[in-house]
Amino acid sequence: MLKIFNTLSGKKEIFKSIKKDKINLYVCGVTVYDFCHIGHGRTFVVFDMIVRYLRFSGFQVKYIRNITDIDDKIILKSIQEKTTINSFATYMIKEMHKDFDLLGISRPDEEPRVTHYINDIIEMIRKLITKKHAYINKNGDVIFSIDSYLDYGTLSRQSLILLKSGLRIPINNMKKNPLDFVLWKVSSPEEYSWNSPWGKGRPGWHIECSAITNVFFDNSIDIHGGGSDLLFPHHENERSQSICFNDKSIINFWMHTGMVIINNQKMSKSLGNAHFLRNVLKDCDSEVLRYFFLATHYRHPIYYCEKNLDQAYTSLQYLYTALYNTNPCLNNEEGVNFDFEFCKAMNDDFNTPKVFSIFFEIARKINFFKNKDISKSNKFAFRLKDLANNLGFLLQNPKDFLQKKTTLNSSTLKIIKSLIEKRNIARKLKLWDKADNIREKLMSLDIIVEDLPNETIWRKNKKI
Numbered sequence: 414m415l416k417i418f419n420t421l422s423g424k425k426e427i428f429k430s431i432k433k434d435k436i437n438l439y440v441c442g443v444t445v446y447d448f449c450h451i452g453h454g455r456t457f458v459v460f461d462m463i464v465r466y467l468r469f470s471g472f473q474v475k476y477i478r479n480i481t482d483i484d485d486k487i488i489l490k491s492i493q494e495k496t497t498i499n500s501f502a503t504y505m506i507k508e509m510h511k512d513f514d515l516l517g518i519s520r521p522d523e524e525p526r527v528t529h530y531i532n533d534i535i536e537m538i539r540k541l542i543t544k545k546h547a548y549i550n551k552n553g554d555v556i557f558s559i560d561s562y563l564d565y566g567t568l569s570r571q572s573l574i575l576l577k578s579g580l581r582i583p584i585n586n587m588k589k590n591p592l593d594f595v596l597w598k599v600s601s602p603e604e605y606s607w608n609s610p611w612g613k614g615r616p617g618w619h620i621e622c623s624a625i626t627n628v629f630f631d632n633s634i635d636i637h638g639g640g641s642d643l644l645f646p647h648h649e650n651e652r653s654q655s656i657c658f659n660d661k662s663i664i665n666f667w668m669h670t671g672m673v674i675i676n677n678q679k680m681s682k683s684l685g686n687a688h689f690l691r692n693v694l695k696d697c698d699s700e701v702l703r704y705f706f707l708a709t710h711y712r713h714p715i716y717y718c719e720k721n722l723d724q725a726y727t728s729l730q731y732l733y734t735a736l737y738n739t740n741p742c743l744n745n746e747e748g749v750n751f752d753f754e755f756c757k758a759m760n761d762d763f764n765t766p767k768v769f770s771i772f773f774e775i776a777r778k779i780n781f782f783k784n785k786d787i788s789k790s791n792k793f794a795f796r797l798k799d800l801a802n803n804l805g806f807l808l809q810n811p812k813d814f815l816q817k818k819t820t821l822n823s824s825t826l827k828i829i830k831s832l833i834e835k836r837n838i839a840r841k842l843k844l845w846d847k848a849d850n851i852r853e854k855l856m857s858l859d860i861i862v863e864d865l866p867n868e869t870i871w872r873k874n875k876k877i
Contacts, residue, residue, distance in 0.1 A: 435474075438636045445480060448505075449512045461517070463763055484618065569645035673715055733807065733814045733815055772801055
């Protein structure tokens with residue numbers, strides 16, 4: 414029985430899809446004004462994991478992740494790059510896909526770009542005005558009135574009294590209430606804009622998700638997700654306008670991923686502490702980064718630092734070492750209880766830290782039987798790979814992972830190969846002191862050697 418923590422209720426709830434065995438899942442995507450950072454990576458690896466497991470569990474998942482391809486930052490960047498807004502956004506989307514592909518993030522079923530749904534946005538705004546949930550201010554902007562929706566603030570549990578006092582939101586005399594937000598922003602003739610009943614302009618940020626979910630899901634969503642930084646005001650505003658637009662709007666579960674913390678600060682481009690995925694992946698195996706993202710429960714903050722990446726590598730290294738020199742074979746016998754434990758952990762609000770502990774238990778079984786019963790060892794190896802593959806792990810050849818060469822130059826590789834050959838000769842001649850001295854030289858290069866019955870293998874001792 415799957416239970417998911419619902420931000421709206423503030424507790425875990427038994428999950429039941431709106432339509433039997435089918436799930437509509439929507440996640441707020443990237444605003445493509447810059448390269449993706451590790452905060453994006455964390456959020457979309459989490460939802461990739463969730464989609465993989467839901468499909469593994471037998472659900473038909475329709476996964477939509479939008480792309481914001483128009484906003485002030487994108488306009489500014491396109492001007493700086495001396496290119497059109499569309500060309501710049503298209504380029505950044507391609508770069509986003511490169512980064513996400515490296516992380517093993519599967520593509521959503523659809524990735525609607527906001528600029529392709531302007532007419533749908535205009536129609537939604539028109540209806541909100543007709544239903545008196547929106548008004549036109551002195552500038553000609555269309556503004557959503559939060560006073561028209563009595564449950565505003567319910568999702569994010571914001572104190573409206575505090576917010577309305579102006580302590581957290583500056584007073585704006587163009588709004589009836591300082592919390593009111595823009596649905597349609599009028600533009601000057603030279604600005605990038607579209608025609609509308611209220612003049613040339615472009616949509617506000619919040620309205621785009623409501624319009625897109627209405628197009629794809631008719632505002633009937635099983636799971637709506639995103640980073641916790643989107644909870645207020647974005648998701649609060651989105652929920653309000655969606656319900657006001659369609660009284661029958663359903664969003665059953667709201668899910669939010671925790672922040673990425675760097676040096677005790679929330680990671681933010683504005684703080685100058687953002688780490689781009691492409692830069693991190695130059696020195697870190699993508700599966701290691703993926704493991705790092707999921708080693709902490711998705712709702713909790715994660716602390717990004719070299720030490721924690723090293724721990725993620727060490728964990729994966731242990732699992733791959735267990736798989737090395739095994740021949741995973743179909744197993745419907747040994748360790749079937751691990752399948753149950755895996756599903757039990759995942760059904761408990763996608764408890765990946767518990768899942769990883771299960772992987773280690775299986776790895777210990779593999780190691781235990783390697784020199785006792787190779788058939789059993791191989792069967793447990795199948796169990797480990799089969800379960801881990803469902804979450805996007807242990808997809809590489811163990812030897813390739815353990816001997817990753819991304820940070821080793823050709824001369825170092827030659828030295829390693831030469832030392833191992835000399836050590837093997839010394840061992841054959843039973844020159845144990847010499848063999849031990851060579852092992853120490855290899856350890857000084859941060860190389861661990863392991864003697865197997867038919868060969869000696871090596872691996873990096875630290876994060877690659």
